[in-house]
Amino acid sequence: MKNIAFFDTKPYDRIWFDRLKDKYGFEFKYFESKLNSDTAVMCAGLDGVVAFVNDxxxxxxxxxxxxxxIRILALRCAGYNNVDFKxxxxxxxxxxxxxxxxxxxxxHAMALLLTLNRKIHRAYIRTRDFNFSINGLxxxxxxxKTMGVVGxxxxxxxxxxxxxxxxxxxIAYDPFPAKDSGIEYVELEELFRRSDIISLHAPxxxxxxxxINQDSIALMKDGVIIINTSRGALIDSEALLExxxxxxxxxxxxxxxxxxxDIFFEDYSNAIIQDDVLARLISMxxxxxxxxxxxxxxxxLKNIAETTLENLRQFFDGEDLTNEICYQCAKYGSCEKQGKGRCF
Incomplete structure (x- = not known):
């Protein structure tokens, strides 16, 4: 049985991994801490590592x-910008x-838009106080309306x-347009100018x-709504706040x-958030x-667990690594996998 270190663990992570691990012959050693240079030493004597988006x-x-x-690191997420592939x-x-x-x-992206547009978050707080006024909602x-989709x-x-x-x-922008999708693709500047709402879905x-920065915001319509369910650094937070x-x-x-x-996925309800930009955004x-x-x-969560465990099984069974990504992939956008369908 292979023993795998599992970092940045939360209760919801464990449910499907615990249900499926015996099927794959794995045992997990769960750590609540994030994987980094201080915690990596805890992997001594183990066979592999499962990490998350903010490790x-x-x-x-x-x-x-x-x-x-350790020869295998399985990300239980799609994003990989936190990995030094080189x-x-x-x-x-x-x-x-x-x-x-x-x-x-x-x-969830649409839920955010509907909440913002119809002021659901504000109405919820009002009615909890038995305030049923609809002024300002x-x-x-x-x-x-025109939705601009980036990615x-x-x-x-x-x-x-x-x-x-x-x-x-x-309308949409993507450097690699989806073929036969029926989507109207435009250049990025045109998307910024025409959209009433912009939603980010890019890596x-x-x-x-x-x-999304000071210059791109200047191109946008007054009153534009921005939705981001992708990666935080797609947006210059200070420019957004301003x-x-x-x-x-x-x-x-x-x-x-x-x-x-260092903030998301943790409970800071009894602490003072030191990030002034985030604190001010939340206050708006x-x-x-x-x-x-x-x-x-x-x-x-089920799909994440199944794919992660299958990725690990492929590695330990010496098979092709279907979902491997490496320095060549990250640098050139493609990788000619070598022996047994692996990057190296």
């Missing part, structure tokens, strides 16, 4: 894992869950379909880092935040922040 898998962490004969190449195979439930994330019809992978395309169901006009790369303060941006629904790694009546929960459905 710090840098050169030092990888070196410590490699020195302890340091991992040739030492540790890195696998991920490329898709767990595009519907879960796309539906006016929204607008989504029907006929049309699986999640983005599901979100496009949801928007069309509301009768919205959808975090050098090209997409701070894709645009909300001056009214250029009419609202923001954020499930991610660029400096979230036209901002809704959720704590990276867009993926959090039972179906998604």
């Amino acid at each position: 710090v898998i840098d050169e030092k962490t990888i070196s410590i894992l490699s020195d302890q004969d 340091a991992a190449y040739g030492k540790i195979h890195v696998v991920r869950v490329p898709a767990y439930s595009p519907h879960a994330v796309a539906e 006016t929204g607008f019809d989504l029907f006929g 049309t992978g699986k999640i983005g395309r599901v979100f496009v379909d949801i928007c069309k169901g509301f009768g919205m006009k959808v 975090l790369t050098k090209e997409t880092y701070h894709i 645009a909300i303060k001056n009214g250029k941006i009419g609202g923001a629904g954020l499930d991610v935040y660029e400096e979230e790694s 009546p036209n901002v809704v922040v959720t704590s990276h929960q867009a993926f959090l459905t039972d179906e998604a």
Whole structure:
């Protein structure tokens, strides 16, 4: 039986992993702490590592894992911008869950939009105090509005379909347009100019880092709404805050935040948040922040567990690593896998 270190563990993580681990012949050693260069030493004597989106898998962490004969690191998420693939190449195979439930994330994006537009969060607080006034709760019809979708992978395309169901006009930007999708693709600047609402569904790369910034915001319509369920650093948070303060941006629904790694998934209800930008964003009546929960459905958790365990099984059984990603993948966008369908 293989023993696997499991980092950044929460109760909801364990449910499906515990149900399925015997089927795959694994035993998990759960750690609540995040994986980083300080905690990597806890993997001594184990056979592999399961990590999450906010773990710090840098050169030092990888070196410590490699020195302890760890040869497989399974990300139980789709994103991988927290991994130093150059340091991992040739030492540790890195696998991920490329898709767990595009519907879960796309539906949460729409939930954020509906909440912002119809002031559900404010109405909920009022009625809890038996205040049934509807002053200040006016929204607008989504029907006929232009939705700009940045990124049309699986999640983005599901979100496009949801928007069309509301009768919205959808335009999209993606450097790799989906073939035969029926989606109207435009250049990014045109999307910024035409959209009433912009929803981000792109990975975090050098090209997409701070894709929403002071200059791009200046191109947008006054009162535009921004939705981000992808990666926090797609948005320059300070530029977003300033645009909300001056009214250029009419609202923001954020499930991610660029400096979230030490905050999200934890309980700080009895502490003072030291991140002034996040604290001010949360204080705004036209901002809704959720704590990276867009993926959090039972179906998604099951798919994450099944794919992660299958990734581990493939590695230990010497099979092709279907969901491996490496330095070549990250650098060039493709990888000619070598022996037995592995990156090295």
